Every structure is written in C-alpha cells, then in structure tokens.
Amino acid sequence: MPTKPYDLLVLGGGSAGFNAARVARDEFGKRVAIVDGARELGGLCILRGCMPSKTLLWMTEVLHLAQKGKTFGLHIPVARPDIRAMHARKKKIIAEFADYRARAMNSGKYDLYRANARFIDPHTVELNDDKRTRISAKKILIATGSRVSTPPIHGLADTPHWTSDDVLDLNFIPKSVIVLGGGIIAVELTQYLRRLGVRVTLIQRSPNILRDHSPEASAVIQQALRDEGVELFTHTRIEKIAQTKRGVRVTFAHTHNGATKSVAREAAHLFNALGREPNTAGLNLAAAGVRLTPAGRIRANRHQQTTTPHIYAGGDVCGPNDIVHLAIAQGELAARHAFLPSTRPPRIPAILSSAHLLNVVFTDPALATIGLLESQLRAKKIPFIAASYPYNDHGKTILMDANAGYVKVLADPKRGRILGAEIVGRDAGELIHIFSTPLIMRATVHDMLRAPWYHPTIAEIITYPLEELAEKTNQ
16 A cells, blocks of 8 residues: 655655755655665765775875876885785775765665655656555755666677676775776776776777866877877777676777778776766656656756656756765755745756856866857857966966866957856866856956956966956946
8 A cells, every 4th residue: 555645755765855855845845755765875976986086085195196206306116006905995984974875865865765766647656665665755955866877789799798887896906997988987087997007908999088078178189198198099989899708809990190900909897987877767657657858867947847747857867967965955946846835936057058158077187167168159150259278387387297188268259258168187176166146146357357366376377367368348
C-alpha cells in the first residue's frame, strides 16, 4: 500500500536533490522523502567527481613542482609518488565530506529510502526494495544524476576498460594507458596519470581537446600536455578497439595537415572518457508523462518543471551544464517554485543564465571562463570588443615559472560593460571569480579599474586588458 503522500519526493540525494529537500523542509516545513539507491550517500561530486579528482590533481601538482626544483634553484634529490598513500589520503578526505552529507540526510528531517525508484503513475513511484514499497507525493524532483556512457564504437563494449570511477580509485601506477576522449574529465585525468609517470596516449575525435572552449584556450592546454610527454592525437576517427595479450590496441584514422592515415597504438589499459549521459533509463518516465530532449536529457523549463508540471528535474539529468553550483541552484529553485504561492513565483537565480555561466578546467595551466564566449557573442550577433594579455609578460607569473596562458576580457563597445572573460594559466580557476560580481552587477571595465590591485600579484594581470578596453570605449 502507498504511504501517506509526501509534499515532496526527491529521487537522488546528490547536489540538486539534497538541496531541494533542504529548502522544502527548512524554508517551508514540508514533509519530504529522499530516495537514493547508491552504494554510498553523497552524490557524484563528493564520491566520484569533483572532490576525489581535485584531491588527486593537487597531489600530483605538488609532485610536479617538487620535480621542477632545479628550476627554482632547489636541490630535491628525488620526488616520486606513493600511490597507496595518495589513495589513502583521498579516501580519508572524501569520507569526511560523504559522512557530513550522510548525517544531514539521516538527521530525521527527511524520510530516507535506500533504494531505486520507478514511476507507476505521475504521483507514485515503486522502490526496488524487498517490499516493493510504493511512495506517492504531491511534488516530485528527479535528480538521479548521470552515468558513464559507452558509445557504439567497434570493440569498445567487448574490451575491458576503465571509467573515471576506476581511475580515481587506482591504488597502483599503471605502465601505460590509452585515453579515449578530450573533454574535461579526459584531460584532467590524463595529466594526473602522466604526472604519476604513466605513459599516456590521448585520442580525441574533434580538431581540438576541450571543444566547448575556444581553440586558443584549447591550444594552450594541448601544448602543456605534449610538453609533459602525453602523446596526443586530435581530429581522429576510431576504427577498432581490441584486447591483446598485453592489454589493448586502438586503431584510428588520424587527419593531420590535410592528410589522413590509419594509426594504431597499444597500452596496458584503456580509459573510456567519452562522456556521461543522464541516468534515467530505469525510471519509467513514460508512466509519469515526462519527456526527454533529443539529446536524452529531461526536458525542463526555466523553473525546472518537466512536461508534467508537478514533477521537476535538476542537475545532470536535465543540464544543460553538468556543474555543481548550477545543480544546487536548480534544486533550490525547483523547491521554491513548488511551494511558493503561484502569485509570488521565485526569482530565477542569475547564475542559471547562460550569460553568467562559470566554468573551470582543473588542468595545469588551468582554464576558466565566465559569461559569454566570443563564439557565442558572434552567434547571437552581440557587438563586443576584446583584449588579452599573456602570462609570459607578467612579473608574478614569470617569477613563478608559470608562463603559459593569457587573460582575455570581452566587453560592450559603448559603455565597456563586462560580457565575459577567459583565463588560461596558473590559478585561472581562482582568478575567474574576480569577474563574478561585476558580471552579475552589469559593471564596466571602468568600474573594475577603480578598484585597488595589489602588486605583485597574479590578479594584477587582469588590469592590462581592462585598461586596453577602457581606451576603446566612450567613457
């Protein structure tokens, strides 16, 4: 028999789901149930995404700096990774984050069901527990996240391969790895493996890695990877993947300087980093009247409502960007829209606008963007002016031997209002936040130049493109 209807039923306890549950309970006093059938509580970011990957990336960055000791006049006889110690440190840190989330979910504020759910009708789900428990709710949020996708490439499904989960959980250093893909996960973990001492070959289909970013930014990261010893192939088409006695063999067509030839590479291990897909397959969405986009995501409007208005979606299942701070905002927005009076709908957070999108790639050098990219401004026919300044001509970055990269600022040509920024280089993920408040407040380059900038800092480099843009505007 179904339980008494909940006010809100949340499917998935990750960033979007947990924060929707929190808002519904704390701000509106609603009766909330959370359904999460994962082996561990915490969500993708904490358990298998942001936090473990950045923990490991930082450790190999420290290793890399130690190995560069001679550059800084330091005598460091040997610096090598202790993968078991690194793995233990990562597990300890992640356990602390996961435990905090688990305690919050088990606090008694919510009814927590440790199972997976499928829709029976638009208001009811059935759990895959022993009792086939049925739960009904007035409002429902789908926040079941994403899973690794396996594209239909000849031989991939039949060949043993790692996913990002496996790479993040390694407690040994492999001899060699072939990485398929050139997105954020592929590129970050390629550098991680290479800095451990692994022989890495990266194979990317498009002409550049990180294809959602500008070709100029991608080129800087590509060169950095190659300088560290990664064998990187772009503009490829995989023809065949096969298991060998020693590991795996990948055959692919590679186009370079207008000529295409067949190339093969072998390694001990294969890492499938070709992307993730919304985790919706077992939900029986048709029974709830919830429709998908052509890309396979749940269709959601500006208030996170699906095609069934009392059912909402947030996070990776609906996108359009799989970023934690956006998932949190989507979950909070969905809960407020569900329970605020219809005469007083919630204000849509500015960060959910594509014009304020913030993105960071945690490579070294890092890559970060905010606002609209040049390609997007051109596509939207929005007038803009741009100015950039290189890292290799800035005092603080020179003394740090952090010469790769640049800062680029995009602004309105009349008033100089900030439209976007792109930073490639040391601490780009930290520096990009300098633009967050000005962008939201519609500030201009002139406004930013009125602020104090300390010398010598990396942040000071931002003033150079700002000054150039200020000279081009009417103010």
